[in-house]
Amino acid sequence: MEFLRPATWEEALAAKADVPGAVPLQGGTDVMVEINFDVRRPAALLDLGAITSLSDWEVAADGRVRVGAAVPYARIITELGDRLPGLAQASRTVGSPQIRNRGSVGGNLGAASPAGDSHPPLLAGDAVIEAESAAGGVRMIPADTFYTGVKRNALRPDELIRAFWMSPATGPQYFSKVGTRNAMVIAVCSFAVALHPRERRAGTGLGSAAPTPRRARAAEDFLAAELDWDGAAPLTGPLLARFGELAAEAASPIDDVRGTAAYRRHAVAVMARRTLGWAWNDYRERVASCA
Numbered sequence: 404m405e406f407l408r409p410a411t412w413e414e415a416l417a418a419k420a421d422v423p424g425a426v427p428l429q430g431g432t433d434v435m436v437e438i439n440f441d442v443r444r445p446a447a448l449l450d451l452g453a454i455t456s457l458s459d460w461e462v463a464a465d466g467r468v469r470v471g472a473a474v475p476y477a478r479i480i481t482e483l484g485d486r487l488p489g490l491a492q493a494s495r496t497v498g499s500p501q502i503r504n505r506g507s508v509g510g511n512l513g514a515a516s517p518a519g520d521s522h523p524p525l526l527a528g529d530a531v532i533e534a535e536s537a538a539g540g541v542r543m544i545p546a547d548t549f550y551t552g553v554k555r556n557a558l559r560p561d562e563l564i565r566a567f568w569m570s571p572a573t574g575p576q577y578f579s580k581v582g583t584r585n586a587m588v589i590a591v592c593s594f595a596v597a598l599h600p601r602e603r604r605a606g607t608g609l610g611s612a613a614p615t616p617r618r619a620r621a622a623e624d625f626l627a628a629e630l631d632w633d634g635a636a637p638l639t640g641p642l643l644a645r646f647g648e649l650a651a652e653a654a655s656p657i658d659d660v661r662g663t664a665a666y667r668r669h670a671v672a673v674m675a676r677r678t679l680g681w682a683w684n685d686y687r688e689r690v691a692s693c694a
């Protein structure tokens with residue numbers, strides 16, 4: 404197996420152009436497991452570990468946060484929890500401290516597992532993925548169009564993920580995950596909601612409930628029409644129930660070792676109701692404190 408270790412981003416792009424089959428290696432928490440278990444034996448590994456700029460994050464001129472592909476979950480929790488609370492919550496549920504120290508959102512995006520925990524908050528928060536190739540330059544891919552199939556994404560063979568972009572939260576964000584136990588667990592299913600009060604709308608993301616992570620668009624449209632943004636009136640039971648139903652209708656889950664399709668649909672509805680309830684309560688407190 405060839406082992407490529409570029410020192411710069413430009414060298415990495417050149418190497419990916421030369422050897423499109425080279426498998427990028429960031430934290431290695433997916434790649435090394437697959438190699439150790441003989442799930443794949445790539446002809447070449449492209450180790451991105453020497454490119455320190457991938458581990459930086461910054462607030463860009465337009466106010467959005469640009470987070471390098473290699474920033475590990477542990478730093479998203481400690482350094483970005485105030486700006487990206489939904490993603491930080493999801494990051495807290497990933498693996499163990501060791502996995503959170505090495506694993507990255509860039510790697511989660513590269514793997515594009517329907518069960519990856521970063522995907523629902525990225526979808527709910529309108530994240531955009533910055534991909535780049537030597538020949539094509541930079542391509543900004545909305546999270547919404549990034550996931551193309553089971554463990555497949557919109558990257559071209561010569562492209563690498565450089566960063567992802569998200570606006571800092573302007574409203575409450577929540578993530579919920581059902582697993583077969585409390586920690587070190589792949590999601591049976593998961594759900595994220597992000598309130599965007601300035602735009603009078605809410606974003607959603609479903610995980611492990613369809614071939615790809617996806618938004619519950621009809622549920623989002625329902626909230627945009629029904630939520631009382633100005634009065635911040637309490638949510639009614641029927642509103643919560645309908646939101647849960649619409650979220651569950653967006654799922655197209657399968658039966659597998661972790662859970663049945665019917666259980667997943669049910670759990671998505673429950674998580675949707677709960678996360679919206681938590682987010683709306685926070686929103687009401689903020690509105691009340693400003694009155």
Ligand SMILES: Cc1cc2nc3c(=O)[nH]c(=O)nc-3n(C[C@H](O)[C@H](O)[C@H](O)COP(=O)(O)OP(=O)(O)OC[C@H]3O[C@@H](n4cnc5c(N)ncnc54)[C@H](O)[C@@H]3O)c2cc1C
Nearest residue numbers: 429430431432433434497498506507510511513519520564
């Ligand atoms: C014990 C254990 C527990 C885990 N628990 C969870 C969990 O709870 N939730 C969860 O979501 N995941 C979990 N994972 C999976 C894994 O930790 C995550 O998917 C993590 O985000 C991968 O990040 P990484 O940096 O280690 O990626 P890597 O393993 O280095 O790469 C993952 C994939 O992304 C590609 N890739 C990496 N960087 C780039 C780039 N810059 N451009 C293009 N492609 C790239 C790689 O080629 C590979 O296909 C767990 C793994 C283990 C071993």
